[in-house]
Amino acid sequence: MSFLKSSHLLLALCVGVTVCSGSQTIVTMKSGECLIGEVMAKSNETTLVLDSALLGEIRLPKAGILKQESYVTDEAVQAEKSDSQTGQVVKKAGTDRELPLSEEEDAHLQEESLVDKMLNLQTPDSWNGNLRFGLDFSSGDSKWKQLYTRGSLVVDPKASRNYYRYTGSYTYRTTERNGETVKSTDRYDANFTYRRDVADSIFLQNSVGGRVDEIKGINHEVQELVGVGLRVKPVEKMEFIIGGGGGVEDYDPDFEDTRSGVNPVANVFQELTWRPFEKATLAQEFNYFINPDDDAQYNYVFSASFRYRLTDLLGFEISYDQNFDNDVGNGNVRDDSRWRNAIIVYF
Structure with a gap:
């Protein structure tokens, strides 16, 4: 009868191994019993106090203990893996030994981490930028097709007197004349503008830009330019x-000309931005450049655009x-006017 009671007690202790959860301690007695529970702080040099989920608080003489091992359930191992990034180690149930993740598991975790970072990637609140892509065609005596991309990034920190703008564009044109010749040409430019407010509506400006055409x-x-500007808001938005x-x-022109080299330049600039409603923007810019020593050497750029934002990411222009x-050299005049359509990617 006593043997039957002992068997029932041993069965209950073994069941305790399977029903407990989380990280626990396995205590193996010299008599062969295995108990699982949390080691209590009230344990002392002679007695181990174990809190078992099945049997409650148990006091065990340390002289009768064969060994102690940490125990981690499958649920705890999975929790450790989910919190990890790389170089993880996991504990095998029933042992203190830590096993490193395999190369395949480690690579999978790194890939998931990279994807999560890309999906959650956001630009700073002070950034406002876009990329525009377009393809244009022309017919008639001069047939051409033109592929272009333009980009703009404005950094305008709140509560700061500083303003930064980066712009650039690239155009690739293929021209056919009289159905005989095909000529490919490139045009690209880049510009950096820095402004610092010195009053509510007055700012100083420094700009550096260049072009190849x-x-x-x-x-x-x-060109390297410095100047001063006035900012006003005639109506809301x-x-x-x-x-x-x-x-x-x-x-440096593609002609032999005295204009080649370093020359002084004066500049007038003007910009207008209007947002008549939330998703639409009308923008217009004008830049005029002239050589003070030779008023025949001047050029200007005028642009106007309408942009509509379809989503947070996409729009059109x-x-x-x-x-x-x-005068691009030897008194040659060059005038280039273009209507363009573009897809806009905002960031």
Whole structure:
């Protein structure tokens, strides 16, 4: 009868192994019994106090204990894995030994981590930018197709007097004349503008820009300008900017000409931005450049566009721009006007 009671007690202790959850301690007695529970702080040098989920609080003489091992259930192992990024180790049930993740498991965790980071990637609140992509065609005596991309990034921190703008564009044009020749040309430019408010509506401006235009025969033009501008808001959601300045330019045309080299340059700039409703923007810009030492050497860029934001990510643009150079070298005049359509990607 006593043997039957002992068997029932041993069966209950073994069941305790399977029903407990979380990280526990396995205590193996010299008599062969195995108990699982949490070691209590009230244990002392002679007695181990174990809190068992099945049997409650048990006091065990340390002299009768064969060994103690930490025990981690499958649920706890999975929790450890889900909290890990790389280089994880897991404990095998019934042992203190830690096993490193396999290369396949580690690579999978890194891949999941990278995907999560990409999906949660956000630009700072002070950033406002977009990329525009378009393809245009022309027919008639001069047939061409033109692929272009333009980008703009504005960094305008709140409660700061500083303003930064980065812009750039690239155009690739293929031209066919009289059905005989095909000529491919590139045009690209980049510009950085820094403004610092000195009053509520007045700012100082420094800009650095350059362009290469194979269509017009300009090998390169680089300008460094400083100036001052005025910012006003005639109506709600409309901003008007006008200003001027001067600096130097390094100009190299595809012609033999005295204009080549470093020359002074004066500049007038004007910008208008109006948001008539939440998703629509009308933008217009004008930049005029002239050599003070030779008023025949001037050029200007005029642009106007309408943009509509379809979603947080996508929109479209219809734009017109005129790029006029009165003297690109040897008195040659170049005038380029374009209507363009583009898909916009916002970030």
